[in-house]
Amino acid sequence: xxxxxxxxxxxxxxxxxxxxxxxxxxxxxxxxxxxxxxxxxxxxxxxxxxxxxxxxxxxxxxxxxxxxxxxxxxxxxxxxxxxxxxxxxxxxxxxxxxxxxxxxxxxxxxxxxxxxxxxxxxxxxxxxxxxxxxxxxxxxxxxxxxxxxxxxxxxxxxxxxxxxxxxxxxxxxxxxxxxxxxxxxxxxxxxxxxxxxxxxxxxxxxxxxxxxxxxxxxxxxxxxxxxxxxxxxxxxxxxxxxxxxxxxxxxxxxxxxxxxxxxxxxxxxxxxxxxxxxxxxxxxxxxxxxxxxxxxxxxxxxxxxxxxxxxxxxxxxxxxxxxxxxxxxxxxxxxxxxxxxxxxxxxxxxxxxxxxxxxxxxxxxxxxxxxxxxxxxxxxxxxxxxxxxxxxxxxxxxxxxxxxxxxxxxxxxxxxxxxxxxxxxxxxxxxxxxxxxxx
Amino acid sequence: xxxxxxxxxxxxxxxxxxxxxxxxxxxxxxxxxxxxxxxxxxxxxxxxxxxxxxxxxxxxxxxxxxxxxxxxxxxxxxxxxxxxxxxxxxxxxxxxxxxxxxxxxxxxxxxxxxxxxxxxxxxxxxxxxxxxxxxxxxxxxxxxxxxxxxxxxxxxxxxxxxxxxxxxxxxxxxxxxxxxxxxxxxxxxxxxxxxxxxxxxxxxxxxxxxxxxxxxxxxxxxxxxxxxxxxxxxxxxxxxxxxxxxxxxxxxxxxxxxxxxxxxxxxxxxxxxxxxxxxxxxxxxxxxxxxxxxxxxxxxxxxxxxxxxxxxxxxxxxxxxxxxxxxxxxxxxxxxxxxxxxxxxxxxxxxxxxxxxxxxxxxxxxxxxxxxxxxxxxxxxxxxxxxxxxxxxxxxxxxxxxxxxxxxxxxxxxxxxxxxxxxxxxxxxxxxxxxxxxxxxxxxxxxxxxxxxxxxxxxxxxxxxx
Numbered sequence: 025x026x027x028x029x030x031x032x033x034x035x036x037x038x039x040x041x042x043x044x045x046x047x048x049x050x051x052x053x054x055x056x057x058x059x060x061x062x063x064x065x066x067x068x069x070x071x072x073x074x075x076x077x078x079x080x081x082x083x084x085x086x087x088x089x090x091x092x093x094x095x096x097x098x099x100x101x102x103x104x105x106x107x108x109x110x111x112x113x114x115x116x117x118x119x120x121x122x123x124x125x126x127x128x129x130x131x132x133x134x135x136x137x138x139x140x141x142x143x144x145x146x147x148x149x150x151x152x153x154x155x156x157x158x159x160x161x162x163x164x165x166x167x168x169x170x171x172x173x174x175x176x177x178x179x180x181x182x183x184x185x186x187x188x189x190x191x192x193x194x195x196x197x198x199x200x201x202x203x204x205x206x207x208x209x210x211x212x213x214x215x216x217x218x219x220x221x222x223x224x225x226x227x228x229x230x231x232x233x234x235x236x237x238x239x240x241x242x243x244x245x246x247x248x249x250x251x252x253x254x255x256x257x258x259x260x261x262x263x264x265x266x267x268x269x270x271x272x273x274x275x276x277x278x279x280x281x282x283x284x285x286x287x288x289x290x291x292x293x294x295x296x297x298x299x300x301x302x303x304x305x306x307x308x309x310x311x312x313x314x315x316x317x318x319x320x321x322x323x324x325x326x327x328x329x330x331x332x333x334x335x336x337x338x339x340x341x342x343x344x345x346x347x348x349x350x351x352x353x354x355x356x357x358x359x360x361x362x363x364x365x366x367x368x369x370x371x372x373x374x375x376x377x378x379x380x381x382x383x384x385x386x387x388x389x390x391x392x393x394x395x396x397x398x399x400x401x402x403x404x405x406x407x408x409x410x411x412x413x414x415x416x417x418x419x420x421x422x423x424x425x426x427x428x429x430x431x432x433x434x435x436x437x438x439x440x441x442x443x444x445x446x447x448x449x450x451x452x453x454x455x456x457x458x459x460x461x462x463x
Numbered sequence: 464x465x466x467x468x469x470x471x472x473x474x475x476x477x478x479x480x481x482x483x484x485x486x487x488x489x490x491x492x493x494x495x496x497x498x499x500x501x502x503x504x505x506x507x508x509x510x511x512x513x514x515x516x517x518x519x520x521x522x523x524x525x526x527x528x529x530x531x532x533x534x535x536x537x538x539x540x541x542x543x544x545x546x547x548x549x550x551x552x553x554x555x556x557x558x559x560x561x562x563x564x565x566x567x568x569x570x571x572x573x574x575x576x577x578x579x580x581x582x583x584x585x586x587x588x589x590x591x592x593x594x595x596x597x598x599x600x601x602x603x604x605x606x607x608x609x610x611x612x613x614x615x616x617x618x619x620x621x622x623x624x625x626x627x628x629x630x631x632x633x634x635x636x637x638x639x640x641x642x643x644x645x646x647x648x649x650x651x652x653x654x655x656x657x658x659x660x661x662x663x664x665x666x667x668x669x670x671x672x673x674x675x676x677x678x679x680x681x682x683x684x685x686x687x688x689x690x691x692x693x694x695x696x697x698x699x700x701x702x703x704x705x706x707x708x709x710x711x712x713x714x715x716x717x718x719x720x721x722x723x724x725x726x727x728x729x730x731x732x733x734x735x736x737x738x739x740x741x742x743x744x745x746x747x748x749x750x751x752x753x754x755x756x757x758x759x760x761x762x763x764x765x766x767x768x769x770x771x772x773x774x775x776x777x778x779x780x781x782x783x784x785x786x787x788x789x790x791x792x793x794x795x796x797x798x799x800x801x802x803x804x805x806x807x808x809x810x811x812x813x814x815x816x817x818x819x820x821x822x823x824x825x826x827x828x829x830x831x832x833x834x835x836x837x838x839x840x841x842x843x844x845x846x847x848x849x850x851x852x853x854x855x856x857x858x859x860x861x862x863x864x865x866x867x868x869x870x871x872x873x874x875x876x877x878x879x880x881x882x883x884x885x886x887x888x889x890x891x892x893x894x895x896x897x898x899x900x901x902x903x904x905x906x907x908x909x910x911x912x913x914x915x916x917x918x919x920x921x922x923x924x925x926x927x928x929x
Binding site: 026027028029030031035036038039040042043048051052053054055056058059060061063064066067068069070071072074077078080081082084085086087088089090091094096098099100102104106108112113114115116117118119120121122123124125126127128129130131132133135136137138139141142143145146147151152153155156158159160161162169186187188189190191192194195196198199200201241243244245267268269270271272275284291292293294295296297298309315316317318319320321322323324326327328329330332333334335337338339340341342343344345347348349350351352353354355356358361362364365366367368369370371372373374375377378380381382384385403405419423428431443446447450 | 464466467468475476477478479480481483484485486487488490491493494495496497499500501502503504505507510511513514515516517518519520521522523524525526529531534536537538539540542544545546548549550551552553554555556557558559560562563564565566567569570573577580581592593594595596598599602603606627628629631632633634635636637638641678679680681683684707709710711712715716726730732733734735736737738739754756757758759762765766767768769770771772773774775776777779782783785786787788789790791792793794795796798799801802803805806809821823845846849854855857858860874875876877878880906909910911912913914915916918919920923924925926927929
């Protein structure tokens, strides 16, 4: 029932009178009669008190069933989030500010973004990062757009990339009228022979996900060489947790590095808000879409941060801008920076190592069950695909025991393990699957 | 203020994880990292202090008056935040089986059911993550519509010159040629200019109404009719919906699709630049083209603009807000916003409105004469406002007004606040005539003075060297 309007009805009447207006209709005199909604004509229920709204929304939340143990990833990862990482972004100043257009009263936000950009550059080995885009899928689509020039228009994407990423890049290509070609996968990894064949002089960029949708680790350095030889740009979509222990995309020859940053302190949240990160070389920095914070000085020589390189952006370039993005996921970028600061290099490495080790432990135990086999033969990080006899029953049995099992996909079941899951929980899950499969 | 990297001390840190209880596995040698990333090393107390100090150099709606035109900086209710933080929402995997996510579905379905009558649309998607993303989605719907009819000759999108920069940028991203039309002297669509460019090559029109000078276009029904007669579709940019929600509906105005900024109109916080949510509504004839998720909804040739189903928690916040306001509160908020804008416009002394008439939720001051008289620019006034402890309005937009300051007070400001604000603007008007140099040097009391932006662009430093 609240509308959060401080003025009383009497005050509002006085204000109307001060304006020389008889009533509300006079205020809206430009709105034609044919479309003006009279009082009460809006066809939605009446307002509720905060108490009633709370009960209603809580009842909806109660209809969901969160799982104590999550063995499912596929683009949304249940990593541990330190308490402070949840707390800091709820500070009202960060929460309720707009995009930092007025640098003099926004140094806190601008500095936090500058620190975030630095962290992303450290993880990826790149020279420059933007202030974020919407998520990993849109980051891939934006990267494909920034790599096109007049001659090279075609984008290649690996069939082993996340299906939502492929569909999103396909949609952006549909918009701009550019061609997207899918590089087939073999044994769960990008088919390098097929890639070589598809790499013509018209190819602007190649998108590879590392680790890919199936959890498999691509030969990212080898692919880098192939792409370079063809004169195309190399876009790598990386898991930011894996980057703690993986070689940097920079060493592998990447021109643009993107990824889904949800793992860096954001809860699963039924898919969002998440965080798209983008980093690139000094050479391509001015082709990055979105906000970029730069360091400079004021007249007294004090360090100052500003939204920089704005000549790239839509409010200046209008239809000549390469992207229309303005609002991004700033608070998620702040969250990621908090996460990285809290975990530190050692903590992040632990999260990566434990995720990988526990995934391999689960794979080892599951494949002891008759009929359960790894579908792909290559090295993997924290996700892998198995066959699973009586798949539906096994997954349901896990759910009944408060465990969200792997994701059923065409090739089998895609499992994921993070550092959050203990060995005892993994053993319990394996026993449940074993019972179903051997029944 | 020190950077977080400058506070880092080797060996500082907090252990959040238990020791690994399974056998370690190593990456293949050619994929291993040579040296760890140089992330900051701080104890939790040091992290906490760093961000608390940063937060003191941030100005949010909760800090004070924030009349950023076109951004609808209204109060963000705390209950909305609390509801979005419920573990029953935050701990739900987007790919969990349907029977365990019924509450999430209900949130999305109910939000659609409430926003359709507010906009006059028939269906809605919550996949777009921000306003510009919603524009992109909406114009793609138009493109799909024409393509599905085999109507491939429609290559142009019409955009008024008063539009947000995102409109032409969006049309270009969708492969369209942008046709800019000049506004009429009253800031609204020039019907003759519109008629002159409409034709068999018109894919659609993108329009904000009330427009970016804060005026409701009284010819709106004629405008949409003209576009439809030419075979084009009409796209409603929802940036300014706050002025008319519950009072007039884009669907009734003749628009075929609309994007909403849930983070403006429906009170979800902007977070210093996101996350937002750019819900897109459309009429029935476009509903089958709405985007889906390949992984959640199955793979076919659908549109998809982001992974999964968008910024779900932002929708929870907006839904909480809409349920709270309801049938009476939604139009009351719009009326309050329009009343506050008109009241403030009339209370401000000295500075001239660009359009001396009733406005909607925002108004534009034209400081070009003032600048000729005093030498003080819109920028100088904006920076002087910072010294007075309030956020400046939007500057130098829309481009059709020179030396523009665009104020949108929103409905959540009291009359007392507006009176105080008007007083401050009046004082600055006087100050400009007495001591313009002082204003050229503003702000004087902020943590920094005006930063050297030219240098930032010429020699970009976008990361700390470690």
